[in-house]
Amino acid sequence: MTTALELSRRHFLAGSAAMGGLSLGFHVPFAGEAAAQGAAPEINAWVVVKPDDTVVVRIARSEMGQGTLTGLAQLVAEELECDWSKVTTEYPTPGQNVARNRVWGSFSTGGSRGIRESQDYVRKGGAAARMMLIQAAANQWGVPASECTAAKSVISHAASGRTVTFGQVAAAAAKLEPPKDVTLKDPKDWKIAGKPLKRLDTADKLTGKQVYGMDLKLPGMLNAAIKDCPVFGGKVKSFDAAKIQSMPGVRKVVPVGDSAVAVVADTWWQAKTALDALPIVWDEGPNAKVSSETIAEMLKAGLDSNDAVFVGNAVGDARAAIATAARTVEAIYSYPFQNHACMEVMNATALYTPERCEVWTPTQNGEAALAAASEASGLPISKCDVHKIHLGGGFGRRGAVHDWVRQVVAIAKEMPGTPVKLIWSREEDMLHGRYHPVTQCRLVGALDASGNLTGLHMRISGQSIVAGIFPQNLQNGRDTVVFQGLNPTGPEAAIGYTIPNLLIDHAMRNTHVPPGFWRGVNLNHNAIYLECFMDELAHAAGQDPLAFRRKLMAHHPKHLAVLNAVAEGIGWGSPAPAGVYRGLAQTMGFGSYVAGAAEVSVSDDGKLKIHRIVAATDPGHAVNPDQIAAQVEGSFVYGLSACLYGECTVKDGRIEQENFDTYNVLRMDEMPKVETIILPSGGFWGGVGEPTIAVAAPAVLNAIFAATGKRIRSLPLKHHDLRRA
Amino acid sequence: MATLNVNGKVVEVSADESTPLLWVIREHVGLTGTKYGCGVAQCGACTVHIDGQAVRSCAVPLSAVTPEQKIVTIEGLSPDGSHPVQKAWLALDVPQCGFCQPGMIMAAAALLSQKPRPSDEDINAEMTNICRCGTYNRVRAAIKLAAEGGEARRG
Ligand code: FES
Ligand code: FES
Numbered sequence: 001m002t003t004a005l006e007l008s009r010r011h012f013l014a015g016s017a018a019m020g021g022l023s024l025g026f027h028v029p030f031a032g033e034a035a036a037q038g039a040a041p042e043i044n045a046w047v048v049v050k051p052d053d054t055v056v057v058r059i060a061r062s063e064m065g066q067g068t069l070t071g072l073a074q075l076v077a078e079e080l081e082c083d084w085s086k087v088t089t090e091y092p093t094p095g096q097n098v099a100r101n102r103v104w105g106s107f108s109t110g111g112s113r114g115i116r117e118s119q120d121y122v123r124k125g126g127a128a129a130r131m132m133l134i135q136a137a138a139n140q141w142g143v144p145a146s147e148c149t150a151a152k153s154v155i156s157h158a159a160s161g162r163t164v165t166f167g168q169v170a171a172a173a174a175k176l177e178p179p180k181d182v183t184l185k186d187p188k189d190w191k192i193a194g195k196p197l198k199r200l201d202t203a204d205k206l207t208g209k210q211v212y213g214m215d216l217k218l219p220g221m222l223n224a225a226i227k228d229c230p231v232f233g234g235k236v237k238s239f240d241a242a243k244i245q246s247m248p249g250v251r252k253v254v255p256v257g258d259s260a261v262a263v264v265a266d267t268w269w270q271a272k273t274a275l276d277a278l279p280i281v282w283d284e285g286p287n288a289k290v291s292s293e294t295i296a297e298m299l300k301a302g303l304d305s306n307d308a309v310f311v312g313n314a315v316g317d318a319r320a321a322i323a324t325a326a327r328t329v330e331a332i333y334s335y336p337f338q339n340h341a342c343m344e345v346m347n348a349t350a351l352y353t354p355e356r357c358e359v360w361t362p363t364q365n366g367e368a369a370l371a372a373a374s375e376a377s378g379l380p381i382s383k384c385d386v387h388k389i390h391l392g393g394g395f396g397r398r399g400a401v402h403d404w405v406r407q408v409v410a411i412a413k414e415m416p417g418t419p420v421k422l423i424w425s426r427e428e429d430m431l432h433g434r435y436h437p438v439t440q441c442r443l444v445g446a447l448d449a450s451g452n453l454t455g456l457h458m459r460i461s462g463q464s465i466v467a468g469i470f471p472q473n474l475q476n477g478r479d480t481v482v483f484q485g486l487n488p489t490g491p492e493a494a495i496g497y498t499i500p501n502l503l504i505d506h507a508m509r510n511t512h513v514p515p516g517f518w519r520g521v522n523l524n525h526n527a528i529y530l531e532c533f534m535d536e537l538a539h540a541a542g543q544d545p546l547a548f549r550r551k552l553m554a555h556h557p558k559h560l561a562v563l564n565a566v567a568e569g570i571g572w573g574s575p576a577p578a579g580v581y582r583g584l585a586q587t588m589g590f591g592s593y594v595a596g597a598a599e600v601s602v603s604d605d606g607k608l609k610i611h612r613i614v615a616a617t618d619p620g621h622a623v624n625p626d627q628i629a630a631q632v633e634g635s636f637v638y639g640l641s642a643c644l645y646g647e648c649t650v651k652d653g654r655i656e657q658e659n660f661d662t663y664n665v666l667r668m669d670e671m672p673k674v675e676t677i678i679l680p681s682g683g684f685w686g687g688v689g690e691p692t693i694a695v696a697a698p699a700v701l702n703a704i705f706a707a708t709g710k711r712i713r714s715l716p717l718k719h720h721d722l723r724r725a
Numbered sequence: 726m727a728t729l730n731v732n733g734k735v736v737e738v739s740a741d742e743s744t745p746l747l748w749v750i751r752e753h754v755g756l757t758g759t760k761y762g763c764g765v766a767q768c769g770a771c772t773v774h775i776d777g778q779a780v781r782s783c784a785v786p787l788s789a790v791t792p793e794q795k796i797v798t799i800e801g802l803s804p805d806g807s808h809p810v811q812k813a814w815l816a817l818d819v820p821q822c823g824f825c826q827p828g829m830i831m832a833a834a835a836l837l838s839q840k841p842r843p844s845d846e847d848i849n850a851e852m853t854n855i856c857r858c859g860t861y862n863r864v865r866a867a868i869k870l871a872a873e874g875g876e877a878r879r880g
Contacts, residue, residue, distance in 0.1 A: 065822030065858045198818050205823030206811045208758015208799035212824060215757035223752075248741060267740075269748035343762055343770065343824040343857045392760075392824030393857050426763045626818065630863070634821055637859025660767035660855060669849035671861040 041174035043132055045092075045103040046076055046125030049170035053153050055082045057126075059089050060097070060104035061114040062364050063201060064394035065634075066689045067627035068114035070199045072122055074623055075115070078193040079126030079185065082166060083153040089200060094366035095385030107366040110399040110517055112590035112687020115623055119685055120184075127182045129173075136173035137164050187621055187682065196626035201390070213347045213362040213389045218419040221349065222251055223268035224411050225275045226422060228260040230431050231653035232512050234285040235259050244274040253278065256410045264411060268423050287512040287653040295511050295650060296334070299440040302461030302507035303332065309507045312483030316501035318446075321455025325446030329540045331533055333443070333713045335462075335525035337648040337655070338436035340518055341663060344392020345429040346404040349421040350412035352377055357384045357409060362391035364399035372402035376409035395638070396517035400469045401434055427658040434516025435648055435655075437463035441529040446501070451541030453552060455501035458486070458529065464508050465522070468515040482506045484522040485587045485694065486530065491684060493523065493589045495530075496559030497552040513650060519638055520693040523589035531585035531698035532713070535705060545702065546572055546584060558681060559586055562595040562616040565677045569614035570597035580611060583702025585695040592686030593618040596636075596695030598672070600703040606723035610640065610670070610700055615692050616677040620684035629676040632692045636674055639696030641665040647716045664718075728792035731756070732801025735792070742788035746780075747771040749787050750798060758799035758827045762855065769854030772828040772835075773798050779835035779851075799827035802834060810834045813871035821858035829854050833868050842872050 040050045048056035057076045063069035073089050097104045105121060130150050137155040138145040141162055148157050153166045187194060204210040229235060239261050241253035249270030254262045261280055265271035322328055348361035350373070357377035363369040369386045377384060386405075391398060408422040424432070439462030446455035464479035484493040486504050495504075518524070538548035546567050553560040563586040567573070570582055579601045586595035599611045615632045622628055645664040649656045657663040701712050708724050729736050731754050738753040750759050750773065759782060762770030766784040773782045774797040775790070790796070802808045806815070810833050813819075820826045829852070836843055836851040843851070848865055856864070 065820070065824075067821070199820075201823075202815055202818055202820055203806060205820040205826050206814050206830060207802075207806045208756065208827050210823055211757070212760075214761065215751075217755075217757075267748065267752040269740075269744050269752060273741075341857060343768070343822065343855065344760070345762075391822060393822045395857070423761075426761075426765075630818070630821060630860075633862055634859030637861060638857070641857075659765050660763050661765060665855055665857065666859075666861075667855060668852045668861045668865065671865075674862060 041170040043129040043170065043173050044125055044178060045100065046122060047080060047129035049133070049166045051167045051170070053083070053086050053165050053167035055080065055087050055153070055166070057087060057089050058092050058104065060092060060107050061118065062107070062109040062366070062388060062391060062394065064109065064364060064391035064398070066114065066631060067199060067624060068109065069201055070197065071115050071623040071627060072118065073200060074193045074197060075119055075123050076126035078190055079123045080130045081150040081152070084192050084197065086153060087200065091388045093385050093387055094370040097367065098370070098381055108368070108399065109364040109394070110396055112690045116591055116685035116687055123184050124182045127184060128178050131179045131182065132173040132176045133166050133169055135176055136169040140164070140169065140172065193623050194621070195624070197624060199627065210390060212344055212392045213349070213360060214344055214392070214423055216349050216360050216389065216421060218349060218351065221419040221421055222264050222266065222415070223271050224262045224264045224408070224420050224422040225268060225271040225425065226256060226260055226262040226407055226428060227275055227280065228428065228432050229282045229284070231282065231284040231288050232514060233287045234653070235283045236261055237281040237283040239278055239280040241278070244278050247274040247277065250274045252415065254411050254414045256407050260407065262407070262411050262422065264415065264420060268421070272425060284653060290512055290653045291651050292649045295438060296440070298511070299438065299461045299509050302509040303440060303442045303459055305507050307507070308477070309505050310478035311503070311505045312480070313486055313488045313495065313502055313504040315488070315499065316455070318455045318457045318501040318503035321501035322444050322446045322457060325454060326449040327447045327540070329445045329447065329537055331443050331536055331713060332440060333529045333532065334440040335438065335528065335715055336646070337438050337513055337650070338518060338642055338646040339430055339433040339648055339657070339663060340395045340397035340516070341430070341665065342393030342395060342397055345424045345426055347421065347423040348405050348408040349419055350408040351419040352409060352412040353416050355383060358387065359384070359405055359409065360387045360389060361405055362389050362398060363402065364391070364394045368400065369402045369405050372405040373409050376406040377413060395519040396521070397434060400517055403432070430658045430663060431655050433648070434514050436518035436524065437465055437515040437522070438511065438513070439463065439525050441525070443529060443533040445533065445537045447537065447541055451543055453499055453537055456499050458504045459507065460505070460529070461507040462509050463511060463515045465515045465517055467508065467510055479506070479508065482522055485526045485589050492591055496556040496586055496588060497549070498555050499552060512653070513655070519635070520690045523587060523691065523694040524639070524642065524697070527585060527587040527694035528698045528701065531587065531695070532701050532711070535583070535702045536711060549586070558593045558618055559588060561679060561681070562586060562593045562618055565616035565679060566595040566597040566614045569616070569675060569677055570599060570612070572597065581703050581707035583699045583704070583706055585698035585702065587691070587694050589691045589694060590687035591620070591684065592688065592691045594691040594695055596692065596699040598699040598703045600700060600707055602704065602707045602722050602724070604723070606721055608704065608717065608722055610672040612673045612675070613696065613699065614675045614677065615695065616679055617688065617692055618679045618681050619686035619688050620680060620682060622678050622680040625678050628678055628688050631688045632676040633674045635690065635693035636696045637666050637671065639693040640700065643697035643700060643715060644670070644717050727787055729754070729790060729796060730792060730794065731796045732798060738787070740787055742786065744787045746773070746782040746785040746787060746790055750782060756798050756800050760824055760827060762825065767855070768825070768828070769832055770825050770828040772831040772854065774831060774835055777835065777838060779832045799831060802830065808834060809871040809874050810837065810867070813867040813874060816870060817863050817867045819860055819863040819867050821860055825854055825856040829856065829864055833864070833871070837868065837871060843868065
């Protein structure tokens with residue numbers, strides 16, 4: 001480690017301790033480090049108890065608004081039997097995780113997995129810490145631990161009436177061997193978990209104190225703005241740095257890889273202003289002629305092709321059932337590219353020296369960010385670290401690919417010893433997303449003479465996210481994630497219908513536009529395709545859409561339970577208010593069963609109003625019902641934004657929408673009332689952040705059909721005239 | 726050199742006069758509670774008060790602000806998070822990621838100072854900020870709570 005770095009690190013620590021971190025604008029990153037080095041007794045990797053009884057719960061997953069930080073702390077505190085009012089949290093760094101043999105497990109925060117995939121070991125961490133604290137008290141009193149109990153951070157020995165607080169025995173507990181056998185509570189006995197407790201991270205978000213990556217300040221820091229070739233796959237041919245070198249504040253013009261140029265300046269605004277004035281000539285490469293139209297043609301061809309087709313679900317003989325059906329129904333649907341458009345644009349700060357590379361960034365996966373920093377710096381992982389910062393939104397953009405981390409490290413490498421903060425402009429963020437995959441789908445259904453569904457062929461043609469991001473995870477070329485919500489069985493994302501002859505297959509058609517995991521992932525379009533088509537089939541069969549579905553759901557009681565709940569909640573079967581029409585949808589994804597029912601009206605001039613959505617979710621266990629309700633509401637804003645407005649179009653190889661003026665999203669005036677029904681049936685752990693997003697659009701589209709007789713098969717809605725035909 | 730009055734303090738800043746007030750506040754005054762979301766007056770993340778009016782600071786050049794005008798940022802709305810809007814936000818656990826919330830809160834505080842009992846239509850008309858996490862319904866509920874909870878003083 002160099003002197004400069006040591007100095008600056010000491011400076012941060014000192015600043016942090018003396019000023020509560022505020023002078024430097026942050027304190028989270030190094031708190032974990034100080035604790036890990038023994039500043040306060042660490043009972044185990046998950047729990048630190050300070051002498052004043054403050055409990056610090058370590059959180060490995062990232063907080064991006066979804067409430068995981070609070071939920072995980074609730075699970076640890078539940079087993080720990082601590083006083084909830086004394087709980088705080090901190091992030092260990094991914095570098096510490098590596099150094100400690102991955103004691104905190106995975107840092108990955110996507111796929112609605114933050115709680116469900118770590119609940120077991122974090123609860124055990126809390127329980128083990130409680131047992132060690134009790135043992136320490138028992139040792140002090142010379143009584144068997146089995147005679148002692150813990151509640152609200154106080155250990156009691158009933159027989160002698162003695163009590164001691166966690167903080168008083170923490171140092172002794174920290175020296176004990178961890179217990180080998182740990183028994184977890186039955187969730188029905190939960191007192192902290194399962195309750196609608198307030199979030200732990202709200203106060204600073206109301207005063208401007210909460211530091212986001214974009215707000216980070218380090219001593220001597222410079223700021224960078226960047227432009228990557230707007231055509232994916234293109235390169236920088238040349239740029240004329242001399243033209244801007246004398247502009248105010250400009251320190252350096254840096255080529256980044258072979259496709260981008262960054263300007264480093266005293267302030268970000270100076271960097272951006274100079275970058276906008278920098279003459280750059282692009283070599284647009286082989287994709288410069290690609291457009292939305294050419295992509296749509298390629299996908300359309302995939303609807304009939306036998307090339308690169310992978311089967312996701314096959315029962316009986318769907319083609320034969322269709323060929324011999326009394327009646328068939330056919331429809332083609334499509335779903336566009338969409339940008340995550342996190343409220344906080346991509347950003348990171350890096351400090352590089354030949355001996356060490358440190359990065360501060362909002363990330364959904366600290367370990368992946370660390371790997372990116374290591375690769376980009378050329379330093380081994382042991383000489384790098386990443387300090388996570390609360391995210392201003394993630395939605396999948398900040399998890400799998402850390403393109404912005406590679407960029408900032410490449411820039412910082414050109415200025416050793418100087419911290420550099422890279423902030424993307426909103427335009428850069430829109431042009432260099434990892435987009436919701438683009439797909440089309442042809443559905444053909446077979447009905448018998450009585451209107452029963454005897455066969456269904458669902459052909460999805462389009463992008464594979466896995467092929468774009470983790471090609472090593474393809475199984476003989478097949479992307480299994482493509483079939484979210486359509487799998488034959490399984491705990492993650494199984495179809496909720498029994499159809500005697502079924503074929504669901506995927507013609508993989510990848511484009512040069514990079515796909516990404518976008519909140520809801522493939523469940524978004526799959527649920528629209530299947531649930532809107534179910535509606536079409538029901539109407540073709542002359543049956544009520546709910547009754548039609550129910551007949552196919554007898555063997556899917558959990559899917560059916562949530563569907564029934566929303567049907568009841570919306571008043572299905574009873575008259576709606578005048579001019580109001582209803583639609584519903586159900587699916588399963590991310591381990592949870594979800595359904596939605598919408599009430600909409602469409603005015604004579606075609607204006608849509610979404611009045612109300614009732615949502616139901618069965619996530620198995622509900623760790624914080626109030627946060628689940630917040631996630632359901634939020635997922636509808638995301639899903640309805642996508643449904644109404646979300647579309648990135650391609651022209652000359654590049655994305656056309658560069659800011660919110662052309663990429664509109666749902667705002668307050670369009671937000672429906674949302675009623676959330678939580679039906680935790682126990683016995684499994686499902687995710688919460690994503691699944692309900694997928695039922696928002698199909699429920700609304702089905703209600704629009706009920707209102708107008710118009711079947712919307714392509715998004716976004718803004719392109720459709722909703723006036724009654 | 727330009728002179729500004731930010732949160733009741735007179736500050737001297739040396740920034741090019743075309744610099745948006747947002748970036749003057751963030752990079753010269755050093756207050757980062759005011760956020761950059763779009764830079765084109767679309768999202769409201771950069772909302773501050775100028776003489777009590779909610780203003781999208783990304784669209785105001787430094788040259789357009791006079792030393793007499795009183796700029797209030799989220800840091801200056803109250804000394805300790807005790808503004809009725811902040812209290813209502815806390816009571817209803819409004820924020821998710823929180824990034825849009827300083828702008829939301831500043832817009833809501835300005836609305837309430839002008840219309841202490843806003844109707845849903847007033848709220849729809851004035852609260853056009855973007856929240857990608859989707860906190861709109863709680864924002865609406867919190868504005869109503871703040872309105873009921875007593876006078877929303879000028880921020
Ligand atoms: S940053 Fe000013 S309105 Fe978006
Ligand atoms: S709370 Fe995240 S953008 Fe509004």
